[in-house]
Amino acid sequence: MNNDIERVLYSEADIAAAAQRIGAQLAQDYAGKTPILLSVLKGAILWTVDVMRAMDEYAEIEFIDVSSYHGGVESAGTITLRTDLTTDVKGRDIIILEDIVDTGRTLKYMVELLEQRGAASIKVASLLDKKEGRVVDIDVDYIGFDVPNEFVVGYGLDYKDLYRNLPYVGILKPAVYTAEDSATLNGQD
Numbered sequence: 698m699n700n701d702i703e704r705v706l707y708s709e710a711d712i713a714a715a716a717q718r719i720g721a722q723l724a725q726d727y728a729g730k731t732p733i734l735l736s737v738l739k740g741a742i743l744w745t746v747d748v749m750r751a752m753d754e755y756a757e758i759e760f761i762d763v764s765s766y767h768g769g770v771e772s773a774g775t776i777t778l779r780t781d782l783t784t785d786v787k788g789r790d791i792i793i794l795e796d797i798v799d800t801g802r803t804l805k806y807m808v809e810l811l812e813q814r815g816a817a818s819i820k821v822a823s824l825l826d827k828k829e830g831r832v833v834d835i836d837v838d839y840i841g842f843d844v845p846n847e848f849v850v851g852y853g854l855d856y857k858d859l860y861r862n863l864p865y866v867g868i869l870k871p872a873v874y875t876a877e878d879s880a881t882l883n884g885q886d
């Protein structure tokens with residue numbers, strides 16, 4: 698699996714430090730508020746457990762499962778709500794936990810959904826912010842790293858549902874997806 702990575706961008710230690718930094722900042726900013734940490738599955742799983750453990754403040758943890766990449770390297774442009782959250786967010790302070798904000802479509806969808814449901818406040822804490830990928834106008838409030846415009850995997854981020862279990866974030870060798878995509882096109886997959 699490591700052989701498929703062109704270059705490591707953020708090591709396990711880099712990511713741990715970012716989670717500590719953001720967890721501590723959230724504890725300070727949300728003191729006495731008991732926010733909901735809303736983890737966006739599946740990509741944000743590792744980021745969620747690391748940030749929540751670094752946040753020394755009362756908080757509830759919820760999950761929502763949305764997808765637009767369907768395992769590939771391009772956003773489908775439409776968001777599929779696979780599993781909704783069951784908690785009432787009306788009047789609550791929400792912190793969306795994301796692994797990456799790229800085109801911004803997933804985040805925009807999430808913010809609109811939470812606004813419609815009457816959330817009191819909505820902020821986002823993302824491990825990665827790929828600003829060059831943006832196609833909708835939306836900002837990230839708490840950023841782990843500004844990531845270059847490359848397709849990255851690891852620490853929750855996937856290609857075809859693989860690589861999420863790498864402890865670091867790295868650039869996937871383009872040969873991995875170009876080879877697989879052309880195999881698919883040729884009916885070999």
Ligand SMILES: O=P(O)(O)OC[C@H]1O[C@H](OP(=O)(O)OP(=O)(O)O)[C@H](O)[C@@H]1O
Binds near residue numbers: 798
């Ligand atoms: O800013 P965007 O272009 O919308 O991309 C960001 C979203 O893409 C990934 O999810 P994906 O659809 O791959 O689902 P997954 O988390 O289950 O892998 C990632 O976890 C974000 O939620």
Ligand code: HPA
Binds near residue numbers: 766797800849850856
């Ligand atoms: O660079 C990425 N890698 C994995 N998943 C993603 N979802 C949006 N951008 C990416």
